[in-house]
Amino acid sequence: MSTLLQRLGRASFRNRWVVVAVWVLVLAGVAAAVLVRGLSFDDRFTIPGSESQQALDRLTEVSPAAAGASAQVVFIAPDGSSVTDPANQQAIETAVQAMGQVADVGAVVDPFQSQAVSVGGEAALANVQYTVDNTELAGDALEQLQAAVAPAEQAGLTVDVGGNAFQLTSVTIGPLEFIGVAVAVLVLAIALGSLLAAGMNLLTALVGVAVGLLGFLAVGSFTTLSSSAPTLALMIGLAVGIDYTLFILSRHRTQLAAGSDPEESAGRAVGTAGSAVVFAGLTVVVALAGLSVVGIPFLTVMGLGAAGTVLVAVAVALTLVPALMGFAGARLTPRPGSRAARLEQTSASGGRSLGVRWAAVVTRVPWLTAVVVLAGLVVVALPASQLQLALPDNGSAAEGSSQRATYDAVDQYFGPGLNGPLVVLLDGVDAADGQAAAGAVAQAIGGQPGLLPGTSSGGLDDVLAAVPQQVGETTWLIQVIPGSGPQDEATTRLVGDIRDLAPELERQTGASVAVTGQTAVAIDVSDRLGQALLPFALVVVGLSVVLLLLVFRSVLVPVKAALGFLLSVVAAFGAVVAVFQWGWLIDLLGVPSTGPVVSLMPIILIAVLFGLAMDYEVFLVSRMREAYVHGASPREAVLDGMRHAARVVTAAALIMFSVFASFLTIDEPVVKSIALGLAVGVLVDAFLVRMTLVPAVLVLLGRSAWWLPRWADRVLPDLDVEGAKLGAPASARGAHEAPEGEPGTFTELVHPHGRHEAPGPADEAADRR
Numbered sequence: 090m091s092t093l094l095q096r097l098g099r100a101s102f103r104n105r106w107v108v109v110a111v112w113v114l115v116l117a118g119v120a121a122a123v124l125v126r127g128l129s130f131d132d133r134f135t136i137p138g139s140e141s142q143q144a145l146d147r148l149t150e151v152s153p154a155a156a157g158a159s160a161q162v163v164f165i166a167p168d169g170s171s172v173t174d175p176a177n178q179q180a181i182e183t184a185v186q187a188m189g190q191v192a193d194v195g196a197v198v199d200p201f202q203s204q205a206v207s208v209g210g211e212a213a214l215a216n217v218q219y220t221v222d223n224t225e226l227a228g229d230a231l232e233q234l235q236a237a238v239a240p241a242e243q244a245g246l247t248v249d250v251g252g253n254a255f256q257l258t259s260v261t262i263g264p265l266e267f268i269g270v271a272v273a274v275l276v277l278a279i280a281l282g283s284l285l286a287a288g289m290n291l292l293t294a295l296v297g298v299a300v301g302l303l304g305f306l307a308v309g310s311f312t313t314l315s316s317s318a319p320t321l322a323l324m325i326g327l328a329v330g331i332d333y334t335l336f337i338l339s340r341h342r343t344q345l346a347a348g349s350d351p352e353e354s355a356g357r358a359v360g361t362a363g364s365a366v367v368f369a370g371l372t373v374v375v376a377l378a379g380l381s382v383v384g385i386p387f388l389t390v391m392g393l394g395a396a397g398t399v400l401v402a403v404a405v406a407l408t409l410v411p412a413l414m415g416f417a418g419a420r421l422t423p424r425p426g427s428r429a430a431r432l433e434q435t436s437a438s439g440g441r442s443l444g445v446r447w448a449a450v451v452t453r454v455p456w457l458t459a460v461v462v463l464a465g466l467v468v469v470a471l472p473a474s475q476l477q478l479a480l481p482d483n484g485s486a487a488e489g490s491s492q493r494a495t496y497d498a499v500d501q502y503f504g505p506g507l508n509g510p511l512v513v514l515l516d517g518v519d520a521a522d523g524q525a526a527a528g529a530v531a532q533a534i535g536g537q538p539g540l541l542p543g544t545s546s547g548g549l550d551d552v553l554a555a556v557p558q559q560v561g562e563t564t565w566l567i568q569v570i571p572g573s574g575p576q577d578e579a580t581t582r583l584v585g586d587i588r589d590l591a592p593e594l595e596r597q598t599g600a601s602v603a604v605t606g607q608t609a610v611a612i613d614v615s616d617r618l619g620q621a622l623l624p625f626a627l628v629v630v631g632l633s634v635v636l637l638l639l640v641f642r643s644v645l646v647p648v649k650a651a652l653g654f655l656l657s658v659v660a661a662f663g664a665v666v667a668v669f670q671w672g673w674l675i676d677l678l679g680v681p682s683t684g685p686v687v688s689l690m691p692i693i694l695i696a697v698l699f700g701l702a703m704d705y706e707v708f709l710v711s712r713m714r715e716a717y718v719h720g721a722s723p724r725e726a727v728l729d730g731m732r733h734a735a736r737v738v739t740a741a742a743l744i745m746f747s748v749f750a751s752f753l754t755i756d757e758p759v760v761k762s763i764a765l766g767l768a769v770g771v772l773v774d775a776f777l778v779r780m781t782l783v784p785a786v787l788v789l790l791g792r793s794a795w796w797l798p799r800w801a802d803r804v805l806p807d808l809d810v811e812g813a814k815l816g817a818p819a820s821a822r823g824a825h826e827a828p829e830g831e832p833g834t835f836t837e838l839v840h841p842h843g844r845h846e847a848p849g850p851a852d853e854a855a856d857r858r
Contacts, residue, residue, distance in 0.1 A: 091360040094367070098359025098411040102352050105415035112409050116300050122307035136385055139613045140588070144514040144605035149222075151516070152560040157195065158226060158254035160217040160234060161507075162188065163498040164200070165247040171210035172200075172246070180244035185215055187237040192227060194234075195220040205503070212502040216252075223254060231255050231491065251483055251495025253607050269751030273331050273744040280740035286338055286421055289413050294330030297405035301326045301398030308394075317759050318391040320752070324764065325697060326398035328748045329373060329704070332741040333406040336362045336708055338421075339737045341414060345422040355411040361715075362708075363407050368640045369707040370403035372633045373700025379629040380696055383621040385614065388689065392696060399700075444735025448728050448784050455785035462782045466656045466773070473662035477670060478619065479576040479685035480611040484508065487756040488681045500574070506553055509575025512606035513555075513567040513587060518598055520562050526598040527557035527565040533594060534569055534587060549590070551583050563600075575608045576685050584612050615688040622692055629696065630654075633703055639805060640707060641714055642797050649786055649794075650710075653778040654702040658695055661770035665690065665762055678753055680761065690762045697763075698770040701745060705779040708741070709734045713787065714795065723791045727784045735780060742775030 101108045136142050149156040164181050166172045172181060178201060189197045200206060200213035207213070217234065219226065227233070231250065238248045270291070277287035305322050306314075341358035345351065377399065380392025414421065451458045484500075486493040499507050513534065518526045535548040535555025548555065554570040569587070573579035584604055591602040630651050637647035665686055667673045672683045713730030721729055749771065752764035787794050797805075 090367070091364050094363045094407065095356040095360030097407055098363065099352060099356035101359075101408045101411040102355040102415040105412035108408050108412035112296060112300070112405070116296065116303070119300055119303040119307050123303050126307055126311075136610070136613055136617050139610075139617070140603050141605040141609040141613045144512075144516075144603035145610065147516055147603075148512075148514055148560070148564075148566065148605065151564045153220060155218075155558075155560045155566065157193075157219040157221050158223045158252075159219065160250065160252035160254040161495055161499060162215040162217060162234070162238060163249045163495055163502070164213045164215070164238075164241055165249070165498065165502075166211055167245050167247075172206060172213040173210050176244060177246060180241045180246060181213055181215070184238040184241040184248070187240065188215070188217055188234060191230075191233045191237050193219050193221050193225075193230070207502040212498065214499065214503055214507070217254075219254060226254060235491070249491060249495040249498045251492040253483075255483075255492050268754075269744075269748035270327070272747035272751075276740050276743045276747070277331070277335065280335070280736060281338060281342065282423060283342070283421065285417065286342065289410075289417065290331060290334045290338055293334045293405050293409050293413065294327060294402070296409060297330040297402040298323060298326040298398065300405070301401035304401070305394040305397055308397075314390055314394075315387045317757065318387070318394050320755070320757075320760050321391055321693070321697075321763070322395045322398040324749060324752055324760075324767075325373070325377075325395045326402055328701070328745040329370070329399055330402040330405065331744050331748075332704065333366045333370065333402055334410050335741055335744070336366060336737060337406055337410050338414075342421055342423060343733075345419070351414065351418050351421070355414040358414075359407055359411055365707045365711045366403060366406050368636060369700075369704040370399055372636055372703035372707070373399045373697075375632045375636065376629045376696040376700040376703075379625055379632070380692065382625050382628055383618065383692065385617060388618075388692070391693070395697070442732055442736070444731040444739075444780075445728050447735065447780065448731035451781050451785050452724060452727060452788040455788045458785035459782060459789065462777055462785075463656070466660050466777065469773070470656070470659040470663040472664075472666040472671065473659050475670065476662055476666050476691070477685040478615050478688040478691070480614055480689075481687050481758045482509070482575050482611070484574070484576065485682060485684060485687075485758045493681070504553065504570075504572065505574035505577070506571040506580075509571065509580060509608035510606060511569040511571065511580075511584065511587070511604055511609055513569055514601075514603045514605055515565040515567065515598065516563065516601045516603075518563050518565060518600035523559060523563065523565055524557075526600065527559070527567060529597065530565075530594050530602065531555040531557045531567045533590065534567065549583060549586050551579050575611065580608065581612050584609055618688045618692055622695075625692060626695055629699055633699065637703065637706070641710065641795075642802065642805065642807075643714075643795050644797060644801075645790060645794050646710060646787075649783070649790075650703065650706045653706075653782060654699050654774070656782075657702055657770050657774035657778050658698050660773045661694060661698060661766040662691065664769040665694075665766045668765060669758075669762055678761075678765065679756070681756070681758075687759050687762055689759055690766060693763055694766040694770065697767060698774070701767075701771060702774045702778070705738055705742070705775050706783070709738050709779055710783065710787075717795055723794065724788050727787050731780070731784060738775060738780065742771055745771045 145156060162184075164172055164177075164184070166174070166177050170177060172178065182199065182201070185197050185199050188194060194217055196218045198205070198216040198218075200215045203216075205214040205216075219230075231254075235248075235250050238250065241248050274287055274291055277290050278284055281287055281290070302319060302322055306319060337358050340362040341354050344354040344357060349357070374396045377392045377396035381389045383389070483492040483496040486496070496508055499505075513530065515527055515530055532555075533548065535552040551572045552569055553572050554568075556568045556570075557565055558568065559565050569583075571577075571580045571583050573583075587604050591604075594602045634647040634651055637650055638644070641647065668675060668678060669680060669686050670683055672680075675683065709730060711730075712734040713726045716729035717723065717726035746768050749764050749768040753761055753768070755761055755764070
């Protein structure tokens with residue numbers, strides 16, 4: 090692996106104009122493809138094959154208008170008056186007539202005909218039914234409907250327009266999201282000690298994320314693409330793009346400071362740090378592609394798109410970065426006497442850098458370090474036990490938005506159930522007995538059928554009303570109004586109760602009975618995500634452990650890495666629960682309201698954070714293993730790995746944190762919760778787990794940490810991530826030059842086979858001494 094990557098790095102260095110031209114052509118090609126195909130997003134959460142989705146598809150076939158989007162318009166009378174006052178009623182009826190003329194509106198239910206007036210007369214509710222679904226509505230549909238209610242507003246009424254027609258969770262990227270990029274530039278300049286190197290790092294990362302994101306959008310135009318998917322790809326691609334380039338550039342500058350030739354150094358940097366980049370990238374890709382096992386199309390597209398962006402970032406780091414090194418030549422060498430040169434000299438001479446001093450502290454009493462870190466992580470993770478999941482609705486929209494105002498008004502004047510009604514589809518009923526059958530189903534579900542929420546006799550608990558409506562010759566639907574909101578646990582139980590009752594209703598009516606509607610679909614999506622969480626975690630963690638086993642040729646190191654990740658992700662869950670459910674710091678972070686966390690958060694957070702955690706593991710522990718296979722004792726290897734990698738891993742973690750934290754400025758709850766979880770998870774994993782807990786555990790394990798059964802050592806391929814097969818750099822030859830016929834690399838001088846055998850009693854005793 091290292092030899093192949095070294096050749097790739099040197100070839101890119103020599104043929105830099107060709108490499109740059111290829112990437113420019115690729116960027117232009119994907120940009121042209123996006124312009125030709127255009128962009129369209131579908132933010133509906135669906136599960137093909139689920140009961141709710143099948144029923145919704147059937148309803149679309151029978152009556153497209155009944156399955157179309159709907160809106161709610163709440164008219165609120167001024168203080169001291171009622172909506173039933175003649176002037177107010179006339180203004181509302183005029184607005185209702187105007188709304189009926191809006192494009193794609195099939196019907197508007199007059200609130201006075203349906204008696205949809207609050208008990209005190211303060212508000213009236215008009216329901217608008219569109220003939221198309223959300224994805225086919227005009228971009229200014231909300232504005233058109235708001236313009237139609239102008240007569241009521243001119244009469245002094247307050248009018249709120251919302252409903253599921255306007256529940257699109259589109260994501261808008263603004264200038265605040267690029268604060269993270271500015272912070273990244275600052276961190277890069279400090280870490281690399283060179284504005285040229287920092288600029289090169291940022292340039293290649295932006296090229297990678299542009300190619301990856303535009304390619305994703307071009308391919309995504311052929312399938313279902315949610316507006317959150319490109320945001321996730323941008324967030325991940327930008328973070329890993331900067332980090333992967335940073336690791337290779339940092340290694341290159343270290344070698345230049347030691348006197349290496351620029352071309353040789355570029356090849357060795359790609360062969361060593363590039364090998365770690367390849368396997369770190371593979372763990373991220375495996376984790377993101379693992380979202381496919383859930384079986385939800387929009388989540389599969391989201392994961393594969395982000396994985397593709399990571400692959401592009403890896404390709405850019407391995408080819409475009411060494412090409413730009415060729416243009417820069419020796420100018421990337423730290424200037425003598427500069428801070429960067431002093432840092433490189435400290436690392437090269439084995440000096441006690443900050444990373445070494447920290448490692449020495451945490452490994453002095455390693456068991457105490459492990460206990461303190463574990464106790465702290467458990468405390469942070471405690472809120473995760475209260476994690477509640479649901480899909481976002483208008484109740485989680487931004488304060489002040491029309492959707493949120495309408496949601497709150499419906500809740501206040503008509504009860505929470507009207508914000509999330511259920512639909513029971515009765516299909517295949519005898520046409521002659523349809524009305525009687527629908528009435529019987531409505532009676533069994535909600536008691537005495539009625540047009541408005543009220544007291545019901547009989548029926549299921551938490552049902553305020555069940556209203557039958559014919560939508561086809563043999564098809565009826567019953568609108569069920571729960572007494573609880575769409576995200577309440579009581580509503581979820583009600584869906585289950587109706588489905589439990591369905592077999593008996595089918596026997597009585599001879600028709601199929603299914604629960605559907607937006608609320609039921611959201612409940613089914615959440616259930617599917619919850620059921621898929623464990624198998625998804627097993628697949629992702631299992632495959633990544635196998636990859637790490639190949640990289641480190643150790644049994645315990647991959648297991649330790651996976652356990653450390655679990656600590657990080659549970660701590661991230663705890664932070665999300667504390668903010669989004671308990672309300673901690675919600676004003677500071679701009680969270681509009683507390684409530685269940687979006688169902689997508691845990692599975693996406695696991696996928697992304699696992700990949701990033703393995704990044705740190707590979708970059709940090711690979712330097713420790715490199716020192717170990719070159720003859721260092723276990724504790725010396727830990728100190729040496731921290732000496733060379735701690736500064737770069739620290740910079741990488743700060744960059745990722747700043748990028749993720751900048752996305753907290755987006756109002757969309759899916760992105761905001763994921764961004765918070767990733768930001769906290771990165772800090773916890775990098776600084777508490779990888780750079781504190783891992784060194785302590787490796788010292789506690791001693792040589793056992795690097796143990797691999799002899800049979801596995803013979804069977805597993807030697808990927809040489811440490812670059813042992815590359816030999817010593819030219820700047821290090823001379824005193825170490827071996828006579829002809831004798832081992833010629835520093836590794837071979839220390840250990841003829843390039844690695845340690847399994848530890849024996851003598852080795853352990855020597856290590857203790």
